[in-house]
Each structure stands twice: as structure tokens, then as C-alpha cells.
Amino acid sequence: MTETDLVPVFDGHNDTLLRLYQSKEADVEKLFIEGTQGGHIDLPRAKKGGFAGGMFAIFPPPVEKTKRAAVPPAPSDNEPLPPELPRSEALTSTIAMASILFRLERAGALTVCRSAGDVRDAMAKGSIAAVFHIEGVEAIDPELTMLDVLHAAGLRSLGIVWSRPNAFGNGVPFRFPSSPDTGPGLTDAGKALVKACNQLKIMIDLSHLNEKGFRDVAEISDAPLVATHSNVHAICGHSRNLTDWQLGAIRESGGMVGLNFATGFLREDGRMNADTSLEIMVRHVDSLLQALGEDGVGLGSDFDGAMIPAVIGDVAGLPKLIDALAARGFGRALIEKIAYRNWIGMLEKTIG
Numbered sequence: 211m212t213e214t215d216l217v218p219v220f221d222g223h224n225d226t227l228l229r230l231y232q233s234k235e236a237d238v239e240k241l242f243i244e245g246t247q248g249g250h251i252d253l254p255r256a257k258k259g260g261f262a263g264g265m266f267a268i269f270p271p272p273v274e275k276t277k278r279a280a281v282p283p284a285p286s287d288n289e290p291l292p293p294e295l296p297r298s299e300a301l302t303s304t305i306a307m308a309s310i311l312f313r314l315e316r317a318g319a320l321t322v323c324r325s326a327g328d329v330r331d332a333m334a335k336g337s338i339a340a341v342f343h344i345e346g347v348e349a350i351d352p353e354l355t356m357l358d359v360l361h362a363a364g365l366r367s368l369g370i371v372w373s374r375p376n377a378f379g380n381g382v383p384f385r386f387p388s389s390p391d392t393g394p395g396l397t398d399a400g401k402a403l404v405k406a407c408n409q410l411k412i413m414i415d416l417s418h419l420n421e422k423g424f425r426d427v428a429e430i431s432d433a434p435l436v437a438t439h440s441n442v443h444a445i446c447g448h449s450r451n452l453t454d455w456q457l458g459a460i461r462e463s464g465g466m467v468g469l470n471f472a473t474g475f476l477r478e479d480g481r482m483n484a485d486t487s488l489e490i491m492v493r494h495v496d497s498l499l500q501a502l503g504e505d506g507v508g509l510g511s512d513f514d515g516a517m518i519p520a521v522i523g524d525v526a527g528l529p530k531l532i533d534a535l536a537a538r539g540f541g542r543a544l545i546e547k548i549a550y551r552n553w554i555g556m557l558e559k560t561i562g
Contacts, residue, residue, distance in 0.1 A: 216260030217532050218333060220550035222438035222468025222510030223343070223417070226251045227307040228269050229514040238310055239317035250513035250524040253319055256338060259528040262550060263320070263329060263339025265367050265415075265438055268307040269515070270300035270348050281472070281516065285386035285480035291393075292374040300348030301356075308363060311342060322364050326558040333550075341557070343415070343438075346372035346381075352399035354406050361410050366561045368407065369415035369438070370400060370423065373450070378403050379423040386480030388449035390456070395422035404430045413560035416440070416460075417470075417510070418450065428459050433560050435465035439510030441475045442497045445490075448475050457501040466556050467498055468510020471518040484520040488534040491519065495535065495548065504544055508552045 229249050230238040245254040251261065272292060282289050315322050320338035323329045332339035342364040350356045357365075373381035378400035380393040396404070404427055407414050416424055416437045428435055437460065443451035452460070452467065460467060469491065474482040476490050498507045511518065513525055522530060535545050 216529060217545055217549045218260050218262035219264075219509060219528050219532075220262050220329065220333075220339065220553045221264030221513070222508055222553060223265050223267055223345075223470075223515070224251055224511060224513040225267050225269055225345075225515030226513065227266055227310050228271060230310050231303065231307050232271070239313055239319060242314055243317060243319050250511075250518070253338070255524055255526040259524075259526040260532075261338065261525045261528060262333045263323070264341065264553075265343040266311060266340045267343045267345040267369075267515070268304050268311075269345040269372060270295055270303045273299050281384050281474060281482060283482060285474070287385050287388055289383045289385045291381065291383045294375050295346075295348045297348055297351065300346075304344065304349035308342070308360075311340065315340070324364055324366055325562050326554050329554055329557060341366050341561075343367040343369070345369045345415070345418070346374070346376065347378060347403070348376050350378075350403070352377050354403060357403070357406060357410070361412060365412060366557075367413040367415060367438070369417055369419070370396070370403060370427075371418050373418050379426075380420050381418045382420045382449040384474075385449040386474070387447040389421065390424070390443070390449050390451075390453065391421040392449060393420050393422065395420075396426040401426060401430055408432050411561045413557070421453075421456070424456060424459075428463070433463075434556065435460045435463040436556060436560065437467045437510075439468050439470040439472075439512050441470050441494050442501070445494055445497060446475055446478055446480060448480050450475050454501070457498075461502045461506060464559070466506040466508055466552055467502060468508045468553070469494055469498065470516070471511045471513070471522060472516035473519060474517070476519075482517045484517055486519040486521075488519070488521055488531060491531060492534050492538050496538070504547055505552055505555065507548050508550075508556075509548065
């Protein structure tokens with residue numbers, strides 16, 4: 211398959227900014243543009259795999275003294291929530307990763323997009339279309355003054371929580387098997403954040419949020435419900451995955467879900483094991499299509515943030531998933547919806 215034959219992919223979630231931030235390299239632009247060993251996304255591999263853009267997440271990592279693997283290596287049904295992150299720590303890393311995003315843009319590696327039209331324009335020019343996303347809003351104060359600053363800088367999508375508590379709500383712990391009903395809902399500050407995001411046209415990501423928080427967003431928000439990188443709980447009973455009623459609420463709102471490539475959220479045994487087949491990925495896509503319809507399904511790889519199937523490997527392996535969908539009998543029009551058109555349509559609805 212040549213680059214001209216590739217189906218472009220606009221992806222719902224990656225953690226590439228975190229990888230670059232943690233690399234401690236002074237010239238991360240060169241690292242991204244020229245390519246590097248390890249990790250999942252850089253410019254040469256993106257071009258090879260048809261990666262046209264996506265939500266580039268800023269995830270404030272745990273402080274060193276509490277640092278642990280983001281996802282436990284083996285399934286556990288009593289895994290505790292990671293501790294809260296001090297706002298000062300989150301603010302430092304959030305600003306640093308935002309700086310990396312804008313440095314990459316200045317270097318010509320990507321285009322920061324503030325609207326669906328910007329995404330279309332960037333893709334038409336062959337530039338990676340990057341939407342500024344935050345995963346876990348610990349850097350934002352409960353009074354939401356920092357939200358205004360980040361929005362002015364280009365923030366257009368946010369996940370209220372990662373899998374830990376903060377001033378706005380509670381994430382789900384990494385438990386398997388477990389329902390996502392693991393704690394209290396949004397705080398008053400969290401409810402105010404939802405309303406502010408609606409007003410500013412910032413897309414709200416429900417991935418990592420617990421069930422009661424999900425219900426709160428569904429009740430308050432006037433925007434479609436979106437989970438950028440989550441899978442089907444009926445197939446993999448992980449707390450991070452979406453139950454039937456959650457999928458129903460997303461469909462009713464006209465929302466969508468991006469397929470997460472993390473093996474522990476794909477496999478029936480909940481294990482992080484790179485020896486995971488394309489077949490189970492396609493099975494989740496099939497199930498999402500049944501629950502949400504053809505307009506409600508996209509990809510949300512979690513590249514640079516999770517163990518993904520070895521058969522995919524990195525962003526250059528995206529065509530293998532596209533080929534697997536074609537082999538299942540999906541037509542070109544449906545594949546294009548899943549690969550990029552649905553995400554662009556959802557951004558049109560949520561950020562303009």
C-alpha cells in the first residue's frame with residue numbers, strides 16, 4: 211500500500227506530548243520530525259501510516275515520589291485510585307507540554323486546530339491536524355480562570371479526570387473485572403466546568419470518568435456525549451469501558467466513541483498483553499457500531515500512552531486495522547467514517 215492509497219486517520223487520543231516532555235530532550239521538534247526509536251508517533255511513521263491528526267493530549271503525570279505505572283501490569287478487582295496531584299505540579303507539566311505543542315507547530319511538524327474547518331484545511335495541506343486536549347484538569351483552578359487562558363491558547367477538548375480524583379470529579383480506578391460505578395459524581399466545581407465548556411465550545415471527553423460523573427455530564431451538558439478512547443464493557447469488563455446504558459446515552463445525545471487500542475481494555479481477560487489480535491479490535495468496532503450507529507464510531511488509539519497490540523506496533527501500523535475492517539466486509543464509505551469523517555463531524559458539532 212502506497213501513501214497515496216492510505217485511508218487518512220484522525221485519531222481521538224494520543225499521549226505523544228507526554229512522551230516528548232518526559233524524554234528530557236532539548237530539541238523535541240527534531241525528535242518528532244526526524245523520528246526516533248521507541249514510542250508510537252513521530253512524523254515519518256505518521257506519514258507511513260496515514261495518520262492525519264487527532265486529539266493531542268496533555269496528561270499531567272504523577273509526581274516522582276508517587277510515580278507508578280499508569281496501568282497495573284495484571285488485572286485486579288481492587289486496584290486503588292492513584293493519589294490526587296497537586297495543582298502546582300499539574301500546572302508546571304501542563305504548560306510545558308502546551309509549549310511543546312506550539313513549538314512543534316512553529317517547526318512545521320503539525321498545525322494546531324481550533325475548529326473543524328481548521329482540521330479539514332490542515333489535512334488538505336498534508337499537515338498533521340492537532341487538537342489541543344487535556345486529560346485530567348488538575349492545572350485548572352476551581353474558579354476556572356485558567357480555563358479561559360487555556361481556551362485562548364487553543365484548548366478545544368478536555369477530559370475532566372484521568373483515573374484519579376481531582377477538584378472536579380473522580381476517575382475510575384484500573385479495575386478488572388469492575389463496573390465504572392466506583393465513586394461519587396462531579397463536585398460543584400465539576401458541574402460548573404461542564405457548563406463553562408459548553409459556553410466556550412470545548413468538547414468534553416468522558417473517558418476515565420466514573421459512572422456517577424458520567425451521569426452528571428449527561429444531565430448537565432447540552433453537547434453530544436463523547437468518549438475519545440474507550441471500549442465495550444460487555445466484551446471486556448474493565449472499569450474503563452462503557453456499559454450498555456452509557457453507550458445508549460451517548461447514542462441518544464448524538465455522540466461518539468473512539469476505539470481504544472490499549473490491550474487491557476480490549477481483551478476478554480483484561481490483560482495488558484501485546485499478543486492481542488486484530489480480531490478483538492474489530493469485534494469492539496462491530497459492537498460499537500451496533501450500539502451507536504455508523505456516525506458514532508471512531509478511533510482513539512491511546513498511542514504513546516498504553517500497550518497496544520504488537521500487530522499494530524505503532525502509528526505506521528494503522529493500515530493493518532483498516533485492512534482488517536475491510537476484510538470484515540466494511541465498505542470504503544464506512545471505513546472512512548470510522549477513520550476520520552466521524553471525528554471531523556463531531557468536532558463540527560462540539561467546537562465549531
